[in-house]
Amino acid sequence: MRRTLGRMLADSRTQPAHAPGASNDPLILREARADDMPAVLDIYNAEVRTSTSTYQYAERTLDEQLALLSSKQTAGDPFVLAELADGSVGGYATYGPFRPREGWRFTVEHSVYLREDCRGKGIARPLMRHIMGHAKARGFHSMVGVVDASNAASIRMHQAMGFQVAGVMREGGYKFDRWLDCAFLQALL
Template identity: 45%
Template sequence: MHIRPATHADLPALLDIHNDAVRTLKAIWTDKLDTLEDRRAWFDARQAAGLPIIVAETEDGTVAGYGSYGPFRAKEGYRLTMEHSIYVAPEARGKGIGKTLLARLIEQARADGNHVLVGAVDGENAASVALHQKCGFEITGRLPQVGMKFGQWLDLLLMTLVLDDRPVPPKN
């Protein structure tokens, strides 16, 4: 498996992985399937903001998963806190791709000077919780019944990883 920056050529694979998650998982709290143009707009906005989008590519060149991070919240005081997302193609799940993508995003977030990385995880997603914990994240909050999908109320777990040991934030 090879981890690399995503390109526009990856957009159809990113769309397929994203839409599969919308259709089959509680990981994305929407029922709206994206179009290729929706994914292109998301991709272009991330690139314009200097935010990473990475893909896991198998030996045969298939995109098996992707990950990215972006601002946790819009206010300036949150500028060094990022929220990440990772999605893996159904046939590639359980093979360590999510862990490899998350490890690379953690490295990138540190290199970019961020202070905290946040994972917002469905409260019933034991596999995602375990993955995050293996990578050093802690459950730091539970928001009960704040979401809904597939006719169920969903709890949101906030999992955080402090990326550095700066005693005070930078002035600017």
């Protein structure tokens, strides 16, 4: 893992600073609604149960998910869905403040999650382009993603979107009875 991450660190320095332009993906990207939250909850809670893409242990409840959506809407933060041709939710992305202090006010942290059967099908990039454009339009300067350092696919996707590995926190997380390294990825908007 360290050799792979080292290569990713080196490769990240050659990536462009800005995300590539929009594509013609046949997805509908739209703001989430309250009635979408059961589908969003299924995606997120599957990650809680089975992966290290989130370091959360307990599944979210529908009430917690609805409260999160409401807080994003109140703050003006996007909560964007990728709706597939069959009307189902293939994934979602959002962002919010990176840290609460005033000096961090121009930096946001994002989240992007895909349904398991939708990974590797070109859904993450349009979601990322959307929220990166949204953040830039609101005057944010930097976007951060915190990714389990062993998640090579996520790191590659972020690098393709112009993110660079800014650092790795060794054993910063703990889940499934093991210590986890977490990579901090950053893109200037």
